[in-house]
Amino acid sequence: MGEIQRPGALYQQVAAEIRSGIAAGEYPPGALLPSEAQLMERYQVSRPTVRKAVDRLRSEGLIDVVHGKGSFVRSIPTPSVTIDRTITREGDTFRTGLSDWAEVEPPTVTRGHTTATTGPLLGLEEGEAVFLVDRLLADPTTGTRAMHRMVIPLATAAEVEELENPDISPDQVYAALAKAGHHLTWRETVSARMPLPDERAALDIPEAMPVLSAAHIATGDNDRPLILERMLTSASRTQLSYAITGPLSTSGAVPNDA
Amino acid sequence: MGEIQRPGALYQQVAAEIRSGIAAGEYPPGALLPSEAQLMERYQVSRPTVRKAVDRLRSEGLIDVVHGKGSFVRSIPTPSVTIDRTITREGDTFRTGLSDWAEVEPPTVTRGHTTATTGPLLGLEEGEAVFLVDRLLADPTTGTRAMHRMVIPLATAAEVEELENPDISPDQVYAALAKAGHHLTWRETVSARMPLPDERAALDIPEAMPVLSAAHIATGDNDRPLILERMLTSASRTQLSYAITGPLSTSGAVPNDA
DNA sequence: TGACGTCACTCGTGCTTACGAGTTGAGAGT
DNA sequence: ACTCTCAACTCGTAAGCACGAGTGACGTCA
Numbered sequence: 105m106g107e108i109q110r111p112g113a114l115y116q117q118v119a120a121e122i123r124s125g126i127a128a129g130e131y132p133p134g135a136l137l138p139s140e141a142q143l144m145e146r147y148q149v150s151r152p153t154v155r156k157a158v159d160r161l162r163s164e165g166l167i168d169v170v171h172g173k174g175s176f177v178r179s180i181p182t183p184s185v186t187i188d189r190t191i192t193r194e195g196d197t198f199r200t201g202l203s204d205w206a207e208v209e210p211p212t213v214t215r216g217h218t219t220a221t222t223g224p225l226l227g228l229e230e231g232e233a234v235f236l237v238d239r240l241l242a243d244p245t246t247g248t249r250a251m252h253r254m255v256i257p258l259a260t261a262a263e264v265e266e267l268e269n270p271d272i273s274p275d276q277v278y279a280a281l282a283k284a285g286h287h288l289t290w291r292e293t294v295s296a297r298m299p300l301p302d303e304r305a306a307l308d309i310p311e312a313m314p315v316l317s318a319a320h321i322a323t324g325d326n327d328r329p330l331i332l333e334r335m336l337t338s339a340s341r342t343q344l345s346y347a348i349t350g351p352l353s354t355s356g357a358v359p360n361d362a
Numbered sequence: 363m364g365e366i367q368r369p370g371a372l373y374q375q376v377a378a379e380i381r382s383g384i385a386a387g388e389y390p391p392g393a394l395l396p397s398e399a400q401l402m403e404r405y406q407v408s409r410p411t412v413r414k415a416v417d418r419l420r421s422e423g424l425i426d427v428v429h430g431k432g433s434f435v436r437s438i439p440t441p442s443v444t445i446d447r448t449i450t451r452e453g454d455t456f457r458t459g460l461s462d463w464a465e466v467e468p469p470t471v472t473r474g475h476t477t478a479t480t481g482p483l484l485g486l487e488e489g490e491a492v493f494l495v496d497r498l499l500a501d502p503t504t505g506t507r508a509m510h511r512m513v514i515p516l517a518t519a520a521e522v523e524e525l526e527n528p529d530i531s532p533d534q535v536y537a538a539l540a541k542a543g544h545h546l547t548w549r550e551t552v553s554a555r556m557p558l559p560d561e562r563a564a565l566d567i568p569e570a571m572p573v574l575s576a577a578h579i580a581t582g583d584n585d586r587p588l589i590l591e592r593m594l595t596s597a598s599r600t601q602l603s604y605a606i607t608g609p610l611s612t613s614g615a616v617p618n619d620a
Numbered sequence: 621t622g623a624c625g626t627c628a629c630t631c632g633t634g635c636t637t638a639c640g641a642g643t644t645g646a647g648a649g650t
Numbered sequence: 651a652c653t654c655t656c657a658a659c660t661c662g663t664a665a666g667c668a669c670g671a672g673t674g675a676c677g678t679c680a
Contacts, residue, residue, distance in 0.1 A: 113632075113633060114633075114634070115633080123559075139659080139660065139661085140661070149634085150634065150635050150636075151635090152634070152636090153633085153634065155661085158661095163421040165555075165556045169661070169662095170643095170660090170661080171641075171643085171662065172642035172643040172644080172659085172661060173642080173643065173644090173660065173661080174660065174661080175661090182479070186551065189604075289605070290605060292603070292604045292605070293601050293602065293603050293604075294574070294602040294604070295574070295600075295601040296554030296572045296573075296574050296597035297571075297597060297598070298423050298572065312421070312556060312570075314554045314555065316552070316553070316554050339553060339555060339572065343551050343553040344551065344552040345549060345552075346447075346549070346550045346604055347547070347549040347550070371662075371664090372663075373663080373664085397629080397631085398630080407664085407665095408665050409666085410663095410664070411663085411664065413631085413632090414664095427631070427632095428630090428631080428672090428673095429630075429631050429632065429671075429673085430629085430631060430632095430673040431630065431631080431672080431674090432630065432631080433631090
């Protein structure tokens with residue numbers, strides 16, 4: 105029946121066949137793939153070969169394999185949650201897009217040190233002391249989770265007394281900095297990578313799915329970095345959105361009532 | 363010597379041991395892991411078990427396995443290329459951040475149809491005819507590649523004669539739209555996912571590494587979507603950057619000399 | 621001294637066998 | 651008619667064996 109004639113290793117050929125079947129709609133999303141025994145028969149290969157092919161498809165995120173039941177075609181991971189990171193100059197604020205999200209646990213405040221990554225972004229050496237405020241957030245509607253961290257240099261914390269309160273929300277931080285007389289600008293860098301094991305657990309990330317990381321640096325006068333905010337979410341469930349909205353003023357008035 | 367006592371399957375235990383070794387610096391980035399035979403001896407397991415453990419680490423993106431040489435610890439994939447997607451209101455332009463990138467091949471222009479993803483973004487039904495302009499770009503400095511696609515509804519193409527020229531650069535498109543009298547606003551959504559096989563090949567993406575996808579919608583008056591631009595890059599090599607720079611005017615003057 | 625070939629070592633692939641464990645449904649027993 | 655048990659299905663794990671193929675070092679020969 106279905107002997108195969110494709111380039112590469114046997115298990116690659118089997119994997120390619122199944123992949124084609126998925127792409128062609130033969131196995132629509134949610135469908136149950138033939139069992140390993142059936143695939144053995146169909147392609148005339150041994151079980152380890154079938155397993156290797158199936159394992160490859162799983163590592164590509166195409167299927168979910170359930171013990172005792174079978175392999176199911178994953179639906180195309182369309183991010184269902186959009187986090188609006190729109191930058192607005194109204195009153196020099198920035199919306200994290202996480203204001204409505206609930207805190208799964210109370211925030212954790214620790215004294216830590218800058219890493220090779222966070223140090224340069226903040227204009228500090230690697231290993232300098234900083235405050236770390238960690239939050240685990242959840243979207244009330246969908247339950248989608250996000251890890252949120254603020255990295256606060258000691259110099260910044262000393263300047264703004266509101267920062268002594270660990271319960272201060274990310275959005276409030278910028279208001280506090282503005283109130284302290286800082287004229288803020290922002291830069292955000294977005295990257296993606298595979299999650300670390302603890303991140304996978306905390307964010308409930310399916311196998312072979314990446315995380316989106318957004319690092320947000322608020323800069324004061326003289327291009328001095330004041331605070332770093334980093335957000336981590338499951339890329340299979342969330343996307344980030346950027347836009348210009350509303351009237352944008354050149355000078356950016358700083359409100360005193362924030 | 364090093365019999366193992368960890369939860370889970372044997373190969374998981376072996377994988378966890380090696381993972382710890384990598385995290386602890388026993389195997390620094392670039393280092394050669396012990397050969398499969400040595401790992402068999404060290405953990406007193408069979409070769410298939412060792413191979414499965416090694417394969418797991420590879421699928422996690424922790425190591426690279428080279429036939430005939432061994433397994434090497436991957437260095438932490440820090441994105442080395444930053445694409446500046448900064449939104450500027452000077453003259454109603456938007457920089458793709460790809461202006462300096464070279465075209466690997468001539469652009470491809472095809473007539474296609476909106477998909478379930480692109481349709482709604484453009485305010486069209488799924489399956490409506492559109493022009494697709496595909497580019498494969500490369501950063502001249504690092505060789506990093508990017509796939510770039512413009513999805514142009516027929517209505518937009520009919521309105522702007524410059525769009526008949528397939529060689530028009532993405533940045534020029536916005537200038538042309540502005541010249542045609544459109545008052546543009548933008549929204550960009552960023553997501554990440556695992557690459558499709560052809561995308562992996564075109565972008566030279568290492569195993570178990572995701573792609574960053576940025577979809578950029580230009581909207582004219584009455585919130586009418588005019589054009590969709592999508593960029594795809596290797597997340598292990600690139601990151602996206604967003605900021606507000608320069609003076610921002612409320613009305614956004616449209617230049618006539620673009 | 622140089623070029624070449626061999627050989628040892630590496631991982632890549634494939635088959636067979638065996639058993640454990642989760643899931644489901646059919647059938648026997650009540 | 652209902653419930654419970656068990657058999658038959660599923661995938662998960664592990665071992666052993668065999669051979670192919672890429673790489674590099676070493677020794678031999680010209």
